[in-house]
Amino acid sequence: MQKVYLDNAATTQVRQEVIERMQDALAQHYGNPSSTHSFGRSARTAVEQARKTIAKTMNAQPSEIIFTSGGTEADNMILRCAVRDLGIETIITSKIEHHAVLHTAEELEKEYGIQLWFVDLDAFGNPDLGHLEELLKGDDTKKLVSLMHVNNEIGNIIDIAAVGELCKANNAFFHSDTVQSIGHYPWDVQAVHVDFLAAAAHKFHGPKGIGFAYIRKNSGLKPLIFGGSQERGYRAGTESFHNIVGLEEAFVRSYEHLEEETKTIKELKRYFVEKVLKEVPGAECNGLSGDMEKSTYTLANIRLPFDKQKGLMLLFHLDMKGIACSKGSACQSGSNQGSHVLNEILSGEELDKPSLRFSFSMYNTKEELDYTVEVLKEFANS
Structure with a gap:
């Protein structure tokens, strides 16, 4: 058959080069990246190189790239911390977002009493930017817009630059789930006004269980997971070293080709x-x-x-x-x-x-x- x-x-499917890179990491570079001895320093160097590689390709700063377990964690972390730390009172999204965004926003509505508004969609599933502007001007609450770049079910691509400009003009934060986008489209976070992004390696021929959040510098977000000082203090816990270098390899190969x-x-x-x-x-x-x-x-x-x-x-x-x-x-x-x-x-x-x-x-x-x-x-x- x-x-x-x-x-x-x-x-x-994971690229063969990614598999080989991860096998080498598991076999040869098993030190804890937080350890101060040579084994740990070697792992730490590789983690930071991966961060720099991703940041350079996206025209971001290395400190703005935070490794997570994937897109779902990145979305949860960004939305939750935005409400808790930035005083977000209104989240504007659409009814066709990934459930990592929708369900998180619904829970935040229950827990924090925020307003949850949905932008109108046209017959094809595209957000109505005129209605989005109306919502942004609707009241004086502090707002965050969350709209995905590429829809994971019907594939629609939103005009993310236009959304970013609307958010900027109305002093709103902008988060985008770019899980179906990063690795498949070029990204420049300086050319598009976006404050937060989420990505997952397994969508571009990397391993499962690893991704990253882009968090614009000085955004004001604080940690969601507490413990050690890993990931610039944003995410405590020993880094998944073999997955991080696998993500980097997949990321590099995706943009090379x-x-x-x-x-x-x-x-x-x-x-x-x-x-x-x-x-x-x-x-x-x-x-x-x-x-x-x-x-x-x-x-x-x-x-x-x-x-x-x-x-x-x-x-x-x-x-x-x-x-x-x-x-x-x-x-x-x-x-x-x-x-x-x-x-x-x-x-x-x-x-x-x-x-x-x-x-x-x-x-x-x-x-x-x-x-x-x-x-x-x-x-x-x-």
């Missing part, structure tokens, strides 16, 4: 979308995921013309044929509530049809996509 992995938005890999993956997505829409009549793209300019090149969210009963078997059928994809984000697996993102932008009739997220990497081939479309076509005709 052919094996086809099209769930790269959930997690990516960004142009060629973007071109390759974009062509794979274009080929797949065109072929599915042609071979499976009635199939449609959700959000802007079929638009090669307004959505990320890494994923397509496709609604298929099957009734609800038949749709229940679709993901199982694909799995049995060796094809891995997703109904929504991997974080929702096991949930029977469906996609909160699609619930916001689709009609009831459209929601009754199955929607699948197919996400791509440079490890995919056109032959794999041909096989996937053929399986979908056979299922449609069965």
